[in-house]
Amino acid sequence: MKTLFSIIVTGSVLLLSACDSGFEELNKDPNAVTADRFNPVYLFTTGQYNTAKGDESNTLNYAEPFVQHMASLSNVGIFDFQGDKYVYHKGNNENLWKATYNAVAGSSKLIEDVIALSKDKPQYHNLYHMARIWKTVIYHRLTDMYGDVPYSEANQGYYKQIYKPKYDAQKDIYAHMLAELEDATAKLDAKQTLVGTADIIYQGDILKWKRFGYSMMLRLGMRLSKVDPAAAESWVKKAVAGGVFTSISDNVFIKGTDKAGTQEILTNGQSWILSVSGRSPGKISKTFFDYMKSHNDPRLKHTVAVYTDPTNVATKNTDPAVQKGMPNGLDRITLPGNPSYDPKAPGQEHQFSGVNRDVFAKLDGPRMFITYAEVQLMLAEAAVRGWVTGDAAQFYQNGVTGAMKMLQQYDASATISDAEIAAYLAANPFAGAANREKALEQINSEYWVATFLNGYEAYANVRRSGYPKLVPVNYPDNETGGTYPRRLRYPDDEPVLNADNYNASVARQGPDNYKTRVWWDKP
Structure with missing residues (x-):
């Protein structure tokens, strides 16, 4: 004969068992984000x-x-x-x-x-x-x-x-x-x-x-x-x-979303670090500037748009003839001893050419990851190496053209005309696959120019290709003893x-x- 206690316990167990399935659903938060509800996009x-x-x-x-x-x-x-x-x-x-x-x-x-x-x-x-x-x-x-x-x-x-x-x-x-x-x-x-x-x-x-x-x-x-x-x-x-x-x-490429700069967006850091209004702004390197100037590169005038005193809008001058790049590895003490220094110029760093902030440092501007220009220049190298069929010279010309044309994706003011591109290619003809090392140097030097401000890719390709042949600096207490990092x-x-x-x-x-x-x- 069952006791009253056993009847109560048995009934309670049955009751709990009958209700258990409902508890699981009852305790689910309908507004909670779970793996089965969340869209990973x-x-x-x-x-x-x-x-x-x-x-x-x-x-x-x-x-x-x-x-x-x-x-x-x-x-x-x-x-x-x-x-x-x-x-x-x-x-x-x-x-x-x-x-x-x-x-x-x-x-x-x-x-x-x-x-x-x-x-x-x-x-x-x-x-x-x-x-x-x-x-x-x-x-x-x-x-x-x-x-x-x-x-x-x-x-x-x-x-x-x-x-x-x-x-x-x-x-x-x-x-x-x-x-x-x-x-x-x-x-x-x-x-x-x-x-x-x-x-x-x-x-x-x-x-x-x-x-x-x-x-x-x-x-x-x-x-x-x-x-x-x-x-x-x-x-x-x-x-x-x-x-x-x-x-x-x-x-x-990925673009910023806020032209006014009132929100935290992807290019805000790029903008301030390239700004010439700070005490220690970055300037165009003499190595980079001199390469472009020696090749009469239209990008020097139209898109780098360097000027003598970038902090003073009234004195902007984009004529390459009066611009100059800053040598790497100098400071304010060693600069005056360098031949590039002009003691009569206004300021120390501001006598050197800076980046056009209206093109490359816009708050809603693009950040390039990989481009058609890079692809064509890589194909030019692959053709020189005999890895792919196709005309290495044509790949090279496509790469240079693509590198100049893509600048309009930064800003319409940076558009390079077809005539300017044709003139550049005519003045700087491709060396040809028969001159292998010269061709590789030419291709990878243009790759270096095409990846301006995409430092990750430019640095990787310089190490891989060996071009352009950069002269290392040897500043006191540097990390490499004056060898290339x-x-x-x-x-x-x-x-x-x-x-x-x-x-x-x-x-x-x-x-x-x-x-x-x-x-x-x-x-």
Whole structure:
């Protein structure tokens, strides 16, 4: 015979059992954002945007003066061009690393989340593959600046509880990025759901994304030309067969959104650091200026638009005959002893030519990532090497033309006419594939000009190609002893926060300094 207690307990259990299924639904917040409700396309937009936003300290303070696009007199201060003298500044040295791996808004974290949330979901087919392509944009810049970096285990704290990721060898990173480009680009499908305006590059245009993917494959393939020419040739051929950029309309760039500068936008840092109103502004390097002037380059007058006293609008003068670039590696003490210095000119740095802020430093201006001009110049080199069919001279002319034409994407005032371009090409004819080294120097020097203010790519290509032949500076207490810098140092906290993996990378790659070469840059 059941007792009253047992009846009550049994009834209670049955009651709770009957109600249990309702509790689960009842306790769900209908307004909560969960993985099954959240559209990862929003993360993709932010991931693209954040790739371009906030890394000015790295590319402008280091990469641009490394390649002698820019120069500065300053040797101290927080926001100065330390790369001009190969000196170390903690914040500017590690800015790209921090911006990439930031746990909340880092570009790599956002794109890894897009990949995780869109994988194996038919409605996100194209988004998934576009994110894989964009991931290569993020990581190739990072590994080119530092060498071995966390890659396969990066951003896996939430997904796999990996909080101290290993540093992958750059050789393995490149192999994986190229394989990802091959697979992801081939699988993009215009018949599947499109991303639309959430893609701030191409508004979801699949054909353009395919050209983008194969153009990135071309860039990464060419990066291997010193360390593994056979692999480089193979990837270049795959890229060409897939179909690369066909005009400047394919150029990959991200623009700011706020012309007035009242919001935090991607180019605000670029604007102030290029501003000539500060104490230590960046100026056009004498190396860069003299190259353009000696070639009678129309871009010197129309787009660099340098002037003697840029802080005084009334004295603007864009005539190249009265302009001059600033030598790299000088400060306010050593400048007066340099032949370029004019003691009668107003001010020290302001007698040198500055960047046209109305073209290159607009708050709503573009940040270039990869362009038709670069693609054509890479094809010119590939043709000289015998890796692709086609006329190297025509590729070269297309590249120079594309580099001049793309400036109108910065501002209409920078438009170079067809007649000016034709005159430049006639005055500077292509050396021809028969004169291999001269041709390679000519192609890569034009690549250097075409990547002005895209310091990441300019610096990588100078190291890869050896052109133009830049004379290193030897400022006191510099990081290289007067040799050309080959990479940046890892962030100061890595030996503490991720000691084992940091030490393994240093043992494999070489000392953590500016002189150690990255894998593809081996002599």
